[in-house]
Amino acid sequence: MPGLLGMYMLRKIRKSSLFWHYLLDEKRSHARLIRTAMRVTIPNLFFVLMIALSGGCSRRVPEHFSAWRLTSSDKQIWAAFEDAPEQPVISYLKSGKHTLRYWSIGSEALPVVLLVHGAPSSMVKYRRWFRDSSFYNKVRLVAVDRPGYGKSGYGKAIKSIDEQAKILEPLVERLAARGPVTLYGSSYGASVAARITMRQPDKIGALVLQSASLLPGAERTPKTAYWIRSPLGVFFPKWARVATKEKFSHQKALEAIQDGWQNIKCPVWVIHGDQDDLIYPSNADHAVNMLKPHTQVKDIRIEHARHNIFWRMPDSIQHYILESVSSCRR
Secondary structure (H helix, E strand, O other): OHHHHHHHHHHHHHHOHHHHHHHOOOOOOHHHHHHHHHHHHHHHHHHHHHHHHHOOOHHHOOHHHOHHHHHOOHHHHHHHOOOOOOOOEEEEEEEOOEEEEEEEEOOOOOOEEEEEOOOOOOHHHHHHHHOOHHHHOOOEEEEEOOOOOOOOOOOOOOOOHHHHHHHHHHHHHHHHHHOOEEEEEEOHHHHHHHHHHHHOOOOEEEEEEEOOOOOOOOEOOOHHHHHHHOHHHHHOOHHHHHHHHHHHHHHHHHHOOHHHHHHOOOOEEEEEEOOOOOEOOHHHHHHHHHHOOOOOEEEEEEOOOOOOHHHHOHHHHHHHHHHHHHOOOO
16 A cells, blocks of 8 residues: 555656746746645645555665664664664764864774765764774774764754865864874765865875765756755755755855865775766866876776665775775874
């Protein structure tokens, strides 16, 4: 039954596309937009709620998009790691008017790897690595909730990549107290990681950019994002709204950081799927071209891979991170 309801819901939503033609036409009056929404789109929300309450779509939702992993509390994390051989440490750090939450595992004497997630996500994305003693016995893993996600100002979008990098600076300075850190970022997190390295080149010993968005305009905007940006966005969770605000500001935010490539002096790993249809491979081409005149670059293209490299081959990403650590400039 839930499967049938799901199919019916999708058909109903497709028929509501008329509303979005009205929404994107600025010449239409607000009153007409509201009437169209009430007549065409709002009834379909009833079916969305039915499916959500019945759990009919749960099998179709990727594991990493489950609600608790995007909004998990410290208590939930500790409970999830109750059976782990080593407990992670959860910390908070003030950065101006912002508060950052991050967690770490591994000896403080080990080289530090800072992990920066994409959108939408949270630091809990890296839970698998935080359970892998073969990894955290070689490096100290630190993952942070980016501004707007998890417990780092949840729901408050910071649309500037440069501003996000600035907010994370105190954390980088703390982690680099014993020497430069290895910085890993994926997708939107890689945009922020690149800017951090531009702003704090002496703090970063190696940089890993995976599925990175770095070329302005060279990415796809999912259709769902237009729904979330509309007046109906209030029906979506805060993490979805934050990710959407970042998405529609991304081109301008990337244009604003293109003047800093020459500041990156550490070795860089650029990892990208050759069939990525969300963040196009031209982003990797751009990064390599901008970096090569200034530093050593390892260009890695994963054949037949799309944007889900981290979820498909986490062990391979782990291998490249350890490789970068061994080459980290200290």
